[in-house]
Amino acid sequence: MVSTSGIIALIIGAIVIAAIVIAAISISIIKKRARRNGHEAASENEPQPRESGGRSSEPEAEAGKPESSQSRLARLRSRLAGSGRFGRSLFMILSRDNLGEEDWEDVEDTLLMADVGADASEEIVDQLREDARIQGGKSPEQVRQMLKEKLLGAVDIDATRALAAESASFEKNGRPSVVIMVGVNGTGKTTTAGKLGRLLVADGKKVVMAAADTFRAAAADQLETWAKPVGIPVVRSDKDGADPASVAFDGVKQSMQQRADVLIVDTAGRLQNKQNLMDELGKIRRVIERTIPVDEVLLVLDATTGQNGMRQASVFAQAIGVTGVVLSKLDGSAKGGVVIAVQRKLGVPVKLVGLGEGPDDLAVFDPEGFVDGILAG
Numbered sequence: 514m515v516s517t518s519g520i521i522a523l524i525i526g527a528i529v530i531a532a533i534v535i536a537a538i539s540i541s542i543i544k545k546r547a548r549r550n551g552h553e554a555a556s557e558n559e560p561q562p563r564e565s566g567g568r569s570s571e572p573e574a575e576a577g578k579p580e581s582s583q584s585r586l587a588r589l590r591s592r593l594a595g596s597g598r599f600g601r602s603l604f605m606i607l608s609r610d611n612l613g614e615e616d617w618e619d620v621e622d623t624l625l626m627a628d629v630g631a632d633a634s635e636e637i638v639d640q641l642r643e644d645a646r647i648q649g650g651k652s653p654e655q656v657r658q659m660l661k662e663k664l665l666g667a668v669d670i671d672a673t674r675a676l677a678a679e680s681a682s683f684e685k686n687g688r689p690s691v692v693i694m695v696g697v698n699g700t701g702k703t704t705t706a707g708k709l710g711r712l713l714v715a716d717g718k719k720v721v722m723a724a725a726d727t728f729r730a731a732a733a734d735q736l737e738t739w740a741k742p743v744g745i746p747v748v749r750s751d752k753d754g755a756d757p758a759s760v761a762f763d764g765v766k767q768s769m770q771q772r773a774d775v776l777i778v779d780t781a782g783r784l785q786n787k788q789n790l791m792d793e794l795g796k797i798r799r800v801i802e803r804t805i806p807v808d809e810v811l812l813v814l815d816a817t818t819g820q821n822g823m824r825q826a827s828v829f830a831q832a833i834g835v836t837g838v839v840l841s842k843l844d845g846s847a848k849g850g851v852v853i854a855v856q857r858k859l860g861v862p863v864k865l866v867g868l869g870e871g872p873d874d875l876a877v878f879d880p881e882g883f884v885d886g887i888l889a890g
């Protein structure tokens with residue numbers, strides 16, 4: 514016989530055991546939760562994998578490392594969408610049946626509005642009119658192909674587009690290759706100098722920059738912001754308003770000492786009608802050339818300013834000589850035709866295009882890619 518007190522003792526024992534089991538389970542759940550939360554908190558501070566899978570062997574996955582010239586071309590093509598509007602308008606007009614005088618006027622207006630320039634527009638219209646494929650039953654593909662041929666003919670001038678700096682080598686030449694950036698205020702000289710420095714570093718070049726914009730106190734700091742992440746030294750003056758030619762001269766000395774492959778000289782923006790400022794450019798060039806030749810003078814033109822840029826171009830060419838044009842801000846421009854106009858006016862090729870404000874948004878200009886870009890869509 515089990516006594517009443519025995520039964521009570523059994524019940525109490527069972528309750529105590531159950532309480533201990535429940536407590537143990539709860540503690541284990543709390544511990545697991547704490548571990549999970551801690552892990553999540555830690556992983557928030559870690560860099561997140563990139564959408565593409567984030568393979569760290571990809572060069573662009575490493576912070577601060579510039580993108581190679583190959584991969585950037587394909588990535589930036591879509592940025593020509595604004596300029597592409599004129600390509601698409603031309604395509605629409607030319608696809609009409611039985612083209613008449615009014616249609617040809619529309620073609621010419623479209624070219625003029627895209628800043629192709631009067632002479633080039635007229636020439637392109639004449640060439641299109643003479644093409645037998647333009648009348649009769651034509652397929653959209655034929656129209657696109659014909660337009661591509663004509664635009665390519667207008668864009669692709671017979672001059673070398675390669676930057677001297679691309680093949681520069683201190684070891685081979687015993688001196689750095691010198692690039693000077695020139696242009697009116699705010700066109701994108703410093704930004705382009707920075708992007709170009711990164712591009713050259715990505716291609717394995719040793720680069721030095723000279724901040725020969727001594728006009729604005731912040732100009733040298735701006736250049737350093739671009740240069741630092743890729744380890745490019747910047748030669749600058751301690752005092753504002755210093756002689757830009759002397760900063761350029763120090764740049765030459767430093768780049769020789771450091772056995773750099775390329776020296777990039779950034780200059781202050783200046784209006785082409787200020788004679789003393791244009792003379793200053795000539796002096797910068799002469800001072801450098803007392804020691805080593807200047808291989809490249811890049812005129813940076815803002816693509817959104819269109820025909821205004823044309824007027825600047827020839828004055829700069831006279832003052833310092835221009836070996837190539839950088840068309841900046843082509844990403845925000847609906848006037849891609851300026852490529853055609855500026856090359857005709859100066860007889861020098863567009864060598865680089867700026868397609869955004871990002872550090873790697875600069876590409877070597879490629880006529881075929883450009884024409885494909887403006888005819889896409």
Ligand SMILES: Nc1nc2c(ncn2[C@@H]2O[C@H](COP(=O)(O)OP(=O)(O)OP(=O)(O)O)[C@@H](O)[C@H]2O)c(=O)[nH]1
Nearest residue numbers: 698699700701702703704782841842867868869870
């Ligand atoms: N969207 C776009 N913006 C650009 C591009 N290039 C430069 N910019 C912007 O244009 C502005 C002026 O650029 P800067 O490089 O300071 O121009 P700058 O010619 O050195 O100017 P100054 O030295 O004052 O004459 C900046 O806000 C740049 O981010 C480009 O290709 N696309």
Ligand SMILES: [Mg+2]
Nearest residue numbers: 702703726732
């Ligand atoms: Mg500047």
